[in-house]
Amino acid sequence: MPDFRGKVAIITGASAGIGKGTAVEFAQLGAHLALTGRNEENLQATAKACVEAGTPEDKILIVTGDICDDEVRKNLVDQTAQKFGRIDVLVNNAGTLTFGNLETTDMAEYDKTMDVNVRSVVRLTQLCVPHLTKTKGAIVNVSSIKGIRSFSKHLAYNISKSAVDQFTRCVALELAPKQIRVNSVNPGTIRTDIFQTSGMTEEEITQYYEHHKTTHALGRIGEVPEVAKTIAFLASSDASFITGAQVPVDGGRHCICPR
Structure with missing residues (x-):
């Protein structure tokens, strides 16, 4: 089982979903946590769940704000370093889901999607x-089957998610000499x-x-803890020789074909 005792992890988009689940998973494994998201009330709920999972309240930092705001990103990193004295793990989880094909995609929505899902990942990693x-x-980027x-x-x-995967591979190569590992998870349909x-x-x-039970070989959709545990593994010393990987x-x- 991964061990994060004494380790400090930044998790973006921690107010709900995979981000919240990952925060709780890391708390169970002993991590100190810096959590960010836009919804203060939801972040407080995540922090409470992390305390219940084992992380002391004084070992949790909450930074509320839009991850697309560079001041929020800078404050997140600076406050984490000041409070804990180190950063061991970055989980780039914050993301937005948008709909539209080539003919219907609004370019303002396109720009917003790329800003949240790609640009913020690049800048926060820097x-x-x-x-x-x-x-x-270690860095773990939350990408997608898409x-x-x-x-x-x-x-x-x-x-945007294809860009995250290419970013993962490129940065894994660039940061390997520094012994920083960079991987991504690519969830399918998760509840x-x-x-x-x-x-x-x-x-x-x-x-x-209901439809997507048929598009996954195992005949069901996934649950948040299944993604969170994979993120924790990739961020831990148990994955010490894994970098540049996209893990579905x-x-x-x-691997399923249309049928």
Whole structure:
């Protein structure tokens, strides 16, 4: 089992979904946590869950704000380093899901998607590298099955996640001499509230989940802890010889053919 006792992890998008699940998983493994997201109330709920999972309250830092704001990113890194004296892990999880094909994609939405899903990842990683160099730390980027397979009706999102995967590979090579490992997870359909926040109705979500039982080889959709445990493994010393990898957590969806 991974051991993060005395280690410090930054987790973005920690107010819900995979980010919250990852925070709780890291708490169970002994990590000190810097959590960020836009919703203060939800972040406090995540912090409470992390305390219940084992991280002392004084070992949790909350930074509320939009990850696309460079001041928020700088404050997150600076406050983490000041409070804990080190940064060992960066989990780039914050993301947005958008809909639209080539003919219907609004360019303002396209720009927003790329800003949240790609630009913020690049910039926050830049800010963390000096600290991760000192600890020979690890970075885990949360990508998507849509980064490695093509799907219609999600053009901007698909492009953004493909960019995250290429970023992961490039930065893994660049940071390897510093002994910083960089990997990504590529979830399939996971039961989270991202579908509600993207504007889908409850009926649409129910139909979506039911349909996607057939698109995953294991015959079901995934759950947040299954992704969180994979993130924790990749960030831990148990994965000490893994870098530049894209790890599908998708019930076999990446290898299934249309039928």
